[in-house]
Amino acid sequence: MENTGQGQWLAAIAANARVIAESEGPRLVSIVCGSERDRQFWETRARRFAADLFCDDGNVRILTLVEGVPRGNFLGTMAAWLENRSATDRTQPGLMVMVYGEGRRLSPFTQALGNRKPALPTLAASKHAGMYVNAAELAMRHTALPFDAIRHGDFRGLLIKWGDEAIIPEMLWPPMALSDVDAIRFVSGMEPTDVTASEKEWLVFDPSSGEVLAELPRQSLHTLKPRVDAARASGLEVGVNLGSLAASYDLLDVAAEILGPLIQRNIRLDWDPFVWMALLCRTEADWFRETQQANEVVREGLRELETRVPGFYQLISSIREALERKHSRPFRVVGFNFGSALWIDLGLHTSVRRIFGAVAGNEGEAAVFRTLFGIPTTRDERGNTIVRSHIASSASVRNSVVIDSTIGGKSIVDGAIVVGSQIERLVMRQGGVVLFCSGADIAFRGQHAIALAWRGESLTMQEGDRATLVRGAGNMTEMHSNESLIRYDGSNFNSPILDNPISFAAAAAQAAVYGAAYEESMTVAEPSSSLPR
Numbered sequence: 001m002e003n004t005g006q007g008q009w010l011a012a013i014a015a016n017a018r019v020i021a022e023s024e025g026p027r028l029v030s031i032v033c034g035s036e037r038d039r040q041f042w043e044t045r046a047r048r049f050a051a052d053l054f055c056d057d058g059n060v061r062i063l064t065l066v067e068g069v070p071r072g073n074f075l076g077t078m079a080a081w082l083e084n085r086s087a088t089d090r091t092q093p094g095l096m097v098m099v100y101g102e103g104r105r106l107s108p109f110t111q112a113l114g115n116r117k118p119a120l121p122t123l124a125a126s127k128h129a130g131m132y133v134n135a136a137e138l139a140m141r142h143t144a145l146p147f148d149a150i151r152h153g154d155f156r157g158l159l160i161k162w163g164d165e166a167i168i169p170e171m172l173w174p175p176m177a178l179s180d181v182d183a184i185r186f187v188s189g190m191e192p193t194d195v196t197a198s199e200k201e202w203l204v205f206d207p208s209s210g211e212v213l214a215e216l217p218r219q220s221l222h223t224l225k226p227r228v229d230a231a232r233a234s235g236l237e238v239g240v241n242l243g244s245l246a247a248s249y250d251l252l253d254v255a256a257e258i259l260g261p262l263i264q265r266n267i268r269l270d271w272d273p274f275v276w277m278a279l280l281c282r283t284e285a286d287w288f289r290e291t292q293q294a295n296e297v298v299r300e301g302l303r304e305l306e307t308r309v310p311g312f313y314q315l316i317s318s319i320r321e322a323l324e325r326k327h328s329r330p331f332r333v334v335g336f337n338f339g340s341a342l343w344i345d346l347g348l349h350t351s352v353r354r355i356f357g358a359v360a361g362n363e364g365e366a367a368v369f370r371t372l373f374g375i376p377t378t379r380d381e382r383g384n385t386i387v388r389s390h391i392a393s394s395a396s397v398r399n400s401v402v403i404d405s406t407i408g409g410k411s412i413v414d415g416a417i418v419v420g421s422q423i424e425r426l427v428m429r430q431g432g433v434v435l436f437c438s439g440a441d442i443a444f445r446g447q448h449a450i451a452l453a454w455r456g457e458s459l460t461m462q463e464g465d466r467a468t469l470v471r472g473a474g475n476m477t478e479m480h481s482n483e484s485l486i487r488y489d490g491s492n493f494n495s496p497i498l499d500n501p502i503s504f505a506a507a508a509a510q511a512a513v514y515g516a517a518y519e520e521s522m523t524v525a526e527p528s529s530s531l532p533r
Contacts (some may be wrong), residue, residue, distance in 0.1 A: 008170045009342050009368050012145060015172055019144040023055035026095035026147055026159070028088060029140075030063045032080045033099045037515070038116065039064045042099055045137065051128040053141045054095075058128070063087060072268040073098060073162050074275050077247070078256045079263050081158070090249050093151050095143060098162035099136050104488035104504070105348055108479035109452055111507040112468040114516035118164035120346050121435060121452075123356060123373040123419055125403070132420070135164040135346040138372075142166040142344075143244075146173075146186065146336060150246055153178030157248035164346065167242055168372070170339030176210070182323055183333045184246035185212050185276075187239035188341040192228060197221040201241040201272045203335060204231050210334040214280050214290070215241070217273040217298045227293075241272060242338060254322045258315065267308055273298070274305060278316035280333065287313045342368065349466055349483040353448045356433045360401050360415050375401060389418075400428075416444075432461065448483060453517055470507040471517040479507055 019025055029050075031042050043064040051058035063084050067076050080096060088094055103110035103117020113119040118136035126133055133141065139161065146169075147159050155178035167186070178184070187203045190196070197220060204214040213236065216227055228238045247255075262269070269275065281287040291302055306312050320331040342365070345351045359369050362383075370377050370385075379385050383399040391397050394409035400416045407413065408424035415431035426434070427443040434442065437454040446463025453468050455476065461467060464483040469476040480498050491497075494505045502510075511517075 005170055005340055006365060006368050008339070009168050009365075010371055012169045012172060013368070013371050016142055016145040016168075019148045020052075020054065020141070021056050023057040023059070024148055024151070025054040025060075025144045027055065027059065027092060028061045028063070028094040029054060030065070030080060030084050030094065030096045030158075031099060032065055032067055032076065032096065034067060034070075036066055037114075037512075038099070039066050041114070041116065041119070042136075045134075046140075048129045048131070049126055049133065049137055052126040052133065053137055054144070061087070069266045070268055071263065071266060072270040074271040075259065075263055075267060075269045077160055077271075078252070078259055081252045082256050082263070085249075085252070088249070090156060093147065093155055093246070094158050095140075095147060096158045096160045097136075097140055097143075098160070099164070100162070101164065101347070102508075103347065104493060106352075107481055107488055107493070107504040108468050108470060108500075108507055109450075109466060111470045111479065111504065111511040112453055112517045113511075115508055115511045116516070117347060119516070120164075120352070122346065123359060123375060123401075123403070123417065125374060135166075135344075138344065138346075139164050139166045142168060145169065146246075149173050149176065149336065150178055150184060153181075155179065155181060155184065155246060155248070157183075157246055157250075158252065159244070159246045161244045163243060165243075166344035166372075167244075167338060168342040168344070168368075169336075170341060171337070173336060176334070178334070180327070180329065181332050181334050182248050182251050183279075185333060185335045186242035186244050186338060187212075187335045188242055188338045189237060189239040190340060192221055192224055192238075192240070194221045196240055197224045201276075202228070202238055203241050204236055204238050205335045205337075206235075207237045207337075210337075212280065212333040212335045215273055215276040217277070217294050219295045219298070223293075223295060237337075239335070239337065242341065243272075245271070250323060250326060251319070254326070255319045258319055258322065262309065269305075269309070274302060274312065275316055278313050279320050279331065281313070281317070282320075284313060287317075344372070349448075349450065349464070349481075353433060353450055353483070356417050356450075357415075357431055357448075360399060360417055360431065375403070395426075454478070469517045470510055471514040472510045473514065476517060477501060477507065477510065479504075 033039050033042055046062045050060040054060045065083055099118050101117040106117050110117045120135045121132045122138050124133040143161050153176045198218055202216040203212050205212045231238050324331055358366050376385055385401045387403040389402045389405045391407045392409040395407050395411040397413040400413050402418045405418045405421045407426050411426040413428045416428040417433045420436040421434050422438040423442050424440045430447045432444040433450040435452045437451050439456050441458045444461045449461035449465040451467050467480045470479050479500050494503050496503050
């Protein structure tokens, strides 16, 4: 029996799909990335997947641009807006997506993907494009529900999504009047922990009006907890910042005009925490009080910022003041509460194997993840879900999900995920994930291993391993890592380790020249039945 949270996530996934199916998603999508090679990649993908990600009729205008100099996500937003605003229909909201991420911690998969961590393929086959949706595209797809809410609320501005994490709300929002709102924040009403207190910003909001009143920077749970308790004692709520936001066209215009000199100087500045803290502090006394309550790390960051941007608070507060003069009303920010949101973070080995591996299970979030990826929930008498695949009669496959694949005789597979692969003999007795591989013999000798876009005669994987190929000059280099390796800097990145023939840095250099090693293999197609039975 599904619990309440899972039922609500399923309802949100279904509602998101309806928005796309009814072609009520964004008609203008701007994608910002870090290089011309990436721009071409994401533009080609977005055009091909538009009917899967945004509107079923495919009538979506795609704009792409390169942020040649890293400016941070705040000034990067402003620079992108200045470049694309002439193409914007201000009578409708739009979507801006920022797709970056070197993704060292997912090496060597990142290098196999052409140095694009957000391009990691998911288990979701597209309905229209004949390929598999990747992590960034899954995140784009799941902006449809909040986009629909701001559109129906008569909000005029951009929904701005960065990162490659899809976030599924636990609740559907009631109709809201948003025409007099300057910005919208996305918040999850979760309890802070030692980890989330120190790694995330927190928003104080009025649960009755939805007004966001303050942003609390990252800090220890010891210092955050009293502020959370005090806010709740006064009838307010506190939740974790989910990152993405919506900004009105007027806010973007005013901020871009005021910050023009900073944009030209290529200064780096993020929205969180200081821009939002300054926008929400109505007086210098409020600003002083908030910054004094911050920990030393935050104060040091502010001191460093003020050396690059003297008079930072006055500059940012002038944006708020200009908007208030323009609209003859107070600056207004509201929050969309996602409740206990489901985060789909595919940026680490542990999260990839947990999420993908859960699809093969019967408990927990399996039904949610299957629905998210469009995988049937039905199973055969051996506990398998087999989709567009051929399995030799002499193979033993149980409790697994096999999609667009061929598995030959003498294979033993239990509790595994196999997608887009052609393998003569596959041994996965303790689960694992095989994505878009082909070979004579692949053997997993432990749990939690992942193979991606591998080709060859023989591959052996130990517990927690990952293996792939990186494209070179007329050849492919086999590369490995393991989830037990935490640090990807220094000699771990710049020197060969784990018996790899080259370093992860050298693999990244190859990928920068020769591109991804996988693209042509990740298609939705009927597999061959020619392997041994």
